[in-house]
Amino acid sequence: MQQHEITEILNRPYSQELLARDLTRLAYVAKDGTPRNIPIGFTWNGSQIVMCTTKNSPKLAHLRENPAVALTIDTEVHPPKILLIRGQAELDVVDGIPDEYLQMNGSYQMTPEQRVVWEAEVRSLYDGMVRVVVTPTWVKLIDFETTLPSAVEELMHERAARQQA
Numbered sequence: 001m002q003q004h005e006i007t008e009i010l011n012r013p014y015s016q017e018l019l020a021r022d023l024t025r026l027a028y029v030a031k032d033g034t035p036r037n038i039p040i041g042f043t044w045n046g047s048q049i050v051m052c053t054t055k056n057s058p059k060l061a062h063l064r065e066n067p068a069v070a071l072t073i074d075t076e077v078h079p080p081k082i083l084l085i086r087g088q089a090e091l092d093v094v095d096g097i098p099d100e101y102l103q104m105n106g107s108y109q110m111t112p113e114q115r116v117v118w119e120a121e122v123r124s125l126y127d128g129m130v131r132v133v134v135t136p137t138w139v140k141l142i143d144f145e146t147t148l149p150s151a152v153e154e155l156m157h158e159r160a161a162r163q164q165a
Contacts, residue, residue: 001138009139018073018083018141019044022104026051026132027070028089030062041104042071049085051132052101055093060130063089069134079144086138092131097123100131 009015027037036059042051049071053059063069071085102119110118141147148156 006136006139009141010136012141014081014143015083015139015141018075018081021073023073024049024051025072026059027072028059028062029066029068031065036062041101042073043100043104045100047135049087049134049136050098050100050104051134052098052104052129053132054126055128055130057130060091063091063132071134080142081144082142084140084142085134085136087134087136090133090135092133093128094131095128097126098129098131101129 010019022041023039024042025037026040027035030036038059040051040053042049044050067089069087069089071087072082073085074080074082101122140150142149147153
């Protein structure tokens with residue numbers, strides 16, 4: 001997929017709405033070859049998905065071995081809006097708490113006072129974290145209005161072809 005195609009899809013209003021959410025599902029392959037899929041907080045910085053995790057997280061060893069990942073960001077309403085992203089995970093160990101970690105919790109229901117307490121607890125717990133950074137190399141938006149899953153699109157084309165015959 002060409003970069004201009006990726007950019008066009010990611011700049012669509014539904015994509016921007018999904019990229020403003022707090023949770024994605026991160027899929028990766030474990031060292032034993034089996035798939036893993038976990039929910040994880042993220043932020044979108046305009047060109048990359050940034051997720052943060054503890055320095056002792058088991059997923060880091062797997063991502064070092066095989067950095068290929070897939071992400072799903074979606075809604076819980078009908079019709080769903082779904083953004084699928086593929087790329088390579090780059091790992092960046094940082095001291096302290098990355099700004100992205102604090103930003104990705106922005107939509108949780110917390111009062112300002114609760115947020116101060118939460119942030120103090122986070123800062124006291126972690127002396128550093130790992131930023132998992134994914135630059136999209138492939139994307140697909142499924143909104144069930146202008147775009148559909150590829151298998152459904154194929155069926156619709158087949159049906160249209162039969163009707164024309």
